[in-house]
Amino acid sequence: MIEDVLEVARNGERFLVACHRRPDADSLGSALGLIKTLRAIGKEATLFMPEEIPDSLLFLMDGEQGLAQVPDGVRYDATWVMDIAAKALLPPGFPGPEVTGPVVIIDHHHAHDDVGDVVYRDTDSAATGEVVVQLIEELGLESLPEGSATPLYAAIVSDTGGFRYATTRPATLRLGARLVEEGADPWHVAYQLFERWEPARLRLLSAIIATLEMAFDGRVAIMRVTREMLDICGANDDMVEGMVNYARRVEGAEIGALLWEWRVRDAGGDHIETKISLRSRGNVDVSVIATALNGGGHRAAAATQLRITIDEADEQLRSELAKQFA
Ligand SMILES: [Mn+2]
Numbered sequence: 013m014i015e016d017v018l019e020v021a022r023n024g025e026r027f028l029v030a031c032h033r034r035p036d037a038d039s040l041g042s043a044l045g046l047i048k049t050l051r052a053i054g055k056e057a058t059l060f061m062p063e064e065i066p067d068s069l070l071f072l073m074d075g076e077q078g079l080a081q082v083p084d085g086v087r088y089d090a091t092w093v094m095d096i097a098a099k100a101l102l103p104p105g106f107p108g109p110e111v112t113g114p115v116v117i118i119d120h121h122h123a124h125d126d127v128g129d130v131v132y133r134d135t136d137s138a139a140t141g142e143v144v145v146q147l148i149e150e151l152g153l154e155s156l157p158e159g160s161a162t163p164l165y166a167a168i169v170s171d172t173g174g175f176r177y178a179t180t181r182p183a184t185l186r187l188g189a190r191l192v193e194e195g196a197d198p199w200h201v202a203y204q205l206f207e208r209w210e211p212a213r214l215r216l217l218s219a220i221i222a223t224l225e226m227a228f229d230g231r232v233a234i235m236r237v238t239r240e241m242l243d244i245c246g247a248n249d250d251m252v253e254g255m256v257n258y259a260r261r262v263e264g265a266e267i268g269a270l271l272w273e274w275r276v277r278d279a280g281g282d283h284i285e286t287k288i289s290l291r292s293r294g295n296v297d298v299s300v301i302a303t304a305l306n307g308g309g310h311r312a313a314a315a316t317q318l319r320i321t322i323d324e325a326d327e328q329l330r331s332e333l334a335k336q337f338a
Contacts, residue, residue: 017132018150020116021050024089028082028112030060032096033103036253037205039095040069041167042118042140044076046092048157049148060091062105066250071204072163082107090114093128095140097121097308100317118143123299123308138179141167145187156194165196170205173257177312178294209251216247220255220270226262227330228337233259234329236271236322239284249274260291267292267301269329271322286325287317301332 021027029047031039043059050057061078091112093102096119106112117128120137137143141164148156156164168188172180175188192198219241225234237252252272259268272287288305290298292312299314305328307316318325 014132014146014150016130017116017118017147020090020114020130021053021055021147021151024055024113026056026089028058028060028079028088028091030091030093030103030106032093032101034063035061035065035069035103036095037069037072037170038139038141038167040065040072041163041165041170042094042144043092044072044074044163045141045144045157045160045167046094046118046147047076048160048163049144049151049153052153052157053151060103060106062103066253068205068208068250068253069166071200072166074159074162081105082111087111088113090116090130092116092118094118094144095120096127097124099125099127102127118147121308122310123303123314125308136181138177138181138184139168139171141165141171142184142187156191161191161194161196162201165191165198166201166205169198169201174202174206179310179312212246212248213251215245216241216251217255217258219245220252221258224259224262226265228333230262230264231337232267232269232333233262233265234269234271234326235259236273236326238273238322239275256289256291260293265293266296267298267333271325271329273322274317283319284321285317285319286322287315288325288329289313289315296336301329301336304332304335305329 027050029043031043047057059076059078062080096117114129117131118140119133120135120140120143122135134143220235220237223236227234256268256270268291270289274285274287276283276285290302292298297311299309299311302309302314302316305316309315
C-alpha cells in the first residue's frame with residue numbers, strides 16, 4: 013500500500029537507498045530520484061552501492077557518492093530497495109535487519125517473490141521511476157526535487173526502450189514531457205544509455221549474432237555468450253546488456269533468448285553459472301517460462317540464473333519452451 017510507504021518516509025529520519033543487483037538505469041535512476049525526494053522533505057538519504065556502476069550509468073551520479081559498505085554502528089530507520097522483484101536480486105553485502113531497519117520495496121514487476129517488509133508495487137507503471145513520481149506527488153511536493161528530472165527520465169527511457177514498448181501509456185509520455193520541461197535532456201540521456209558503444213562491444217555483438225539459432229519452427233531465436241567470446245572480443249559483462257533484444261528482432265520469432273555464461277565470485281571461489289534472458293514480442297508471457305526456471309520478470313522481459321553449464325541451461329530452456337508450445 014502506498015500509504016504504508018508514505019508513513020515510512022514521513023516517520024523516519026535516516027534512510028539507506030539501494031538498487032537491485034547489477035543496477036540498471038531504472039533501478040539507479042529511481043534510487044537517485046528517491047534520494048532527492050527524501051532530502052526534499054528534510055530527511056537524510058544515502059545510496060548503498062557495493063557494485064561497480066556501469067560506465068553508461070555514471071552520468072546519473074552527478075556528484076552523488078554511494079556507500080560500498082555501511083560503516084560500523086550505523087543504523088537506518090528504513091532501507092529502500094528500488095525496482096527489485098526477488099530476494100536473490102538484493103545487492104551483494106546487503107546488511108541485516110539490525111542495520112537496515114524495515115526493507116521498503118518500490119517496484120513495478122508483475123512476477124515477484126515476497127522480498128521486503130513494506131511493499132509498494134505498481135504493475136501499471138512502465139518503470140520504477142514512474143512510481144517514484146507518484147511518491148513525490150503523494151508526499152505533497154509542489155515540484156520535482158532538484159536534480160531528479162534526469163535520473164527519473166533515464167529510468168523511464170531505459171525501461172520503455174525509448175518510449176517504444178507496450179508498457180508506454182499516454183501517462184508515461186506526459187511524464188516524459190514533464191521531465192524534459194524540468195531539465196532532462198533527451199539526446200544526452202539517449203547518448204549515454206544507448207549510443208556510446210566501444211568497438212569491443214560491437215565485436216561482441218557480431219560474435220553473439222553468429223551464434224543465432226532458430227528453434228520451434230522459427231518461433232524462438234536463441235543466442236549465447238560464453239566467457240571465451242567475451243575474452244576474444246576484449247569485452248566485459250556490462251557490454252552484454254541489451255544483446256538479447258537482437259534475438260527478439262528476428263521476424264517471426266515470438267521469443268528471443270540469450271544464454272550467458274556468468275562468472276560468480278563468492279566465498280567458495282569462482283564458478284560459472286548460466287543466466288537466461290528472455291524477451292517476448294508480446295504474445296507469449298516469458299515471465300511464466302522464467303518463473304518455471306526459478307527466475308522472474310515481466311511479460312515481455314524476464315530472466316533467470318542457474319547453477320548449471322550453458323549447454324545444460326540450453327536443454328532446460330528448450331524443454332520448458334516445449335511445454336509452453338505444446
Ligand atoms: Mn524496472
